[in-house]
Amino acid sequence: MTVTRFAPSPTGYMHIGNLRTALYSYLISKHDDGKFILRIEDTDRERLVEGATDIIKSTLAITGLGYDEGPDVGGDHGPYVQSERKPIYMEYAKKLVDAGHAYYCFCTKERLEELHNEDALGGYDRHCRNLSKEEIEKNLNAGVPYVIRQKMPLDGVTTYYDSVFGEISMNNSELQDQILMKADGYPTYNFAHVIDDYLMGVTHVVRGSEYLTSTPKYVLLYDAFGWERPNYVHLPLLMGKNADGTVSKLSKRHGAVSFQDLIDDGYLPEAIVNYIALLGWCPKNSESEFFTLDELKAVFTIDGVSKSPAVFDFEKLLWFNGEYIHKLDDEEFKMLSARFIKTEIPANINRNKMLELLKTRISKFTELDEKMEFFITLPEYDTELFYNKKNKIADLEVVKTVLEAAKETLCSVNSFDNDSLFAALMPLSEKLGLKTGAIMWCIRIAVSGMAATPGGATEIMEVIGKEESLARIDKALAKL
C-alpha cells in the first residue's frame, strides 16, 4: 500500500509551497487508495510558534486534505507529534551507536565555535569519532553533556534514486558527521524523520527539493539499520516573478504567499488547490486545467511531476479564482461574500440582486466593495458619457427626450423588477423612433454614471429601487 505523509514544522504560517507539498503527498497516496499521514515535526524547540499546528490542521481541513493518521485522528503508529516520541529516538540512536554507525560526541560549545571560526566550511573535525570505550564510559558516568553523531563512511559514493530527479550521487567524503541527537535530548530533523518514516511505514517521501542533497545522509541511516529505503519524490522549486523579470524563490516580497493571506485576499480554497496542483505537475491525458480534488486523485501520477522550477503566477491564480467564483451558485456566493463586504449597504439597495450581478464580474471577493460603489453613490460623470457611436447617439437633445419619456413611464411602474421594467420601457422604442439599445443606453448612463457596468439599465434600477432611479434620472436631466 502507498503510504505518504506531510511532515510540517510548526514554525508559522502555511506557505503555499508547503501546501503544495501536502497536496502532492496526499494525491500520490490517494491515487492508489493509500494512506496519508500528518506528522508534526516540532523537535526544533527554538523555532516553535504558538498556534502554528492549528494553522496546519485548519488549512488541511479547509482544502479537504484529510489524513488517515495523525494528531487528533490517531492511528496505529502514534504519537504523531515528534516531541511526544522522544524516547523512541534515543532508543534507535543507541542502536546505531552499538552497531558502530554513530558515536557520542562530548565536544563543548566553545570548542565547536572555535572550530567553526577556523574552518570556513563549519565542518566538524570528528574529534570524538574514535574515543575509547573507557573514555566514553567515564564521560557518561560523569554526566558530561553529549550529542550523538552519525558516523559517515569516509570514502566511496552514496547513490539513491529520486522519482523526479533521477539518480543522485554524493561522495561520502563530503558528508558531515551530522548530529542525530542533540544535547537537550531531542533528535534533529535529520534523524527523527527517518525513524518516523520507517516506523510509520511511509513508502513515498514527498517533499521540497531543498532536501535532495541531504538525502544521501538519510539513505545511509536506512542502510545502517538494514531497512528498505523508501521511494523519494522531491518536488521542483517554487519561484516568484520579480519586478525586473527575473525569478527567485517564492517569498513574501512576491505577494501573499501564505494560504491564509490568500483566503483573506478573497481567493477560494478550491481555486488555490487547483492552481497549485499545476505548479510542478502536468496531467498526462487531459487538455483541461480544471480539476476538483477528486478528479486530481484520479489523474495525479508521479510521472507528471516536473523537475524544472515552477513559477507562481498571481495573474493566473486570479483568473482561476474568477472562473471558480463565476461557477458558484448564487446562494453560496452570497454566503461567502458576506465576510468581505465592508460597505454599509443602504436600505434601498436590493442586496441579493446586486450580488447576483456582481458574481460574474469579480475575480476575487475583495473586489466587491469597489465594484458595488456606484450602486450606492452615483459617481460624478460628464454628459460626454452619453455620446455613443454604436447606438448612434450624437445629440444630447435626444438623450434628454429619452430620459424625460423614461421618467414619465417609470413613475407609473410599481413593481421595480427587471422584467416589469423592461416591459414598461420597450414601447418607448416605437414611440420615439429609436432602437431599444439606444434607449437603454441613455437610461443606463443616467442611473449608473459609468460607461461600463455590471448589468444593464433595468437590472441596475432593480438594484437601486424606484426612488433612487428617478432621482438619478432627474440629476441627469438637470445636467443636460
Ligand code: GLU
Ligand atoms: N519538517 C520538515 C519541513 O517542514 C519536513 C521535511 C520532510 O518532509 O521530510 O521542511
